Amino acid sequence: MEGEKKPMRVLVTGGSGLVGKAIERVVKQKGEAREGEEWIFIGSKDADLTNKAETRATFEKYQPTHVIHLAAMVGGLFMHLRRNLEFWRKNQAINDNVLQTAHECDVVKVVSCLSTCIFPDKTTYPIDETMIHNGPPHESNSGYAYAKRMVDVYNRACFQQYGRRYTSVIPTNIFGPNDNFNIEDGHVLPALIHKTYKAKRDGTALEVWGSGRGLRQFIYSEDLARLCVWALREYDEIEPIILTVGEEDEMSIKDVVDAIVEAFGFTGPVIVSFSSLNQLCMCVCVCVCVFGL
Numbered sequence: 561m562e563g564e565k566k567p568m569r570v571l572v573t574g575g576s577g578l579v580g581k582a583i584e585r586v587v588k589q590k591g592e593a594r595e596g597e598e599w600i601f602i603g604s605k606d607a608d609l610t611n612k613a614e615t616r617a618t619f620e621k622y623q624p625t626h627v628i629h630l631a632a633m634v635g636g637l638f639m640h641l642r643r644n645l646e647f648w649r650k651n652q653a654i655n656d657n658v659l660q661t662a663h664e665c666d667v668v669k670v671v672s673c674l675s676t677c678i679f680p681d682k683t684t685y686p687i688d689e690t691m692i693h694n695g696p697p698h699e700s701n702s703g704y705a706y707a708k709r710m711v712d713v714y715n716r717a718c719f720q721q722y723g724r725r726y727t728s729v730i731p732t733n734i735f736g737p738n739d740n741f742n743i744e745d746g747h748v749l750p751a752l753i754h755k756t757y758k759a760k761r762d763g764t765a766l767e768v769w770g771s772g773r774g775l776r777q778f779i780y781s782e783d784l785a786r787l788c789v790w791a792l793r794e795y796d797e798i799e800p801i802i803l804t805v806g807e808e809d810e811m812s813i814k815d816v817v818d819a820i821v822e823a824f825g826f827t828g829p830v831i832v833s834f835s836s837l838n839q840l841c842m843c844v845c846v847c848v849c850v851f852g853l
Contacts, residue, residue: 574630575601582781648703736781
């Protein structure tokens with residue numbers, strides 16, 4: 561019938577991570593999948609996407625028409641400082657394998673998730689999508705950031721050479737179920753939650769880095785999930801799109817800490833620790849992507 565939409569078989573890489581699980585809840589548990597859509601979620605246990613042959617075998621097994629690409633090697637501040645080269649090599653391999661295999665297997669559309677850390681370290685605000693390549697990212701997580709930038713480079717080149725409409729989205733700080741609550745390798749909000757839990761359990765002070773004045777924007781994982789699904793269905797541009805909340809919804813880290821402390825009923829002392837790593841911490845915590853393998 562004219563105008564009838566063709567069936568979609570959507571492969572979600574990184575399906576066991578924060579955003580992947582949120583998309584799964586939205587389309588499966590909450591019934592927001594449309595008629596004719598089949599959703600497949602894979603994690604690192606299903607395939608090593610740094611391996612070209614395994615990536616190819618995965619695509620041949622599931623034969624997707626569409627892909628939401630979330631898979632990545634991710635981590636927090638200290639992990640980036642220790643393993644910057646590994647972040648570059650693994651993420652570059654994952655992204656190249658997934659995108660090129662999608663092209664070779666005639667996948668109609670790919671939506672990849674990037675991170676705000678791809679933007680230049682020295683920039684003007686507010687940032688927009690045209691500023692991604694205007695300067696180097698912060699050196700602390702440059703390996704990860706450059707690997708994510710190359711997704712945009714690939715998408716533009718693939719459209720120019722083959723007409724593929726592969727695109728990407730750039731979310732702000734994400735929170736929700738299935739996050740990584742590891743204090744050293746987690747991200748700002750779940751790490752603060754874990755630190756507060758431990759401080760209350762152990763009867764110790766809660767130590768927070770920095771002044772607490774820095775502003776952050778947060779987006780709930782299921783809200784982001786719905787935006788990713790919308791982008792897959794409706795967004796036809798190659799240029800990446802920033803997915804964020806309004807500026808009026810910015811929160812200071814102090815406000816975040818206060819909310820967590822109140823939720824836990826924590827009555828112990830909160831120690832603000834001014835450190836030489838303060839600026840580094842704030843930058844990486846806001847920027848690091850949170851898409852699990």
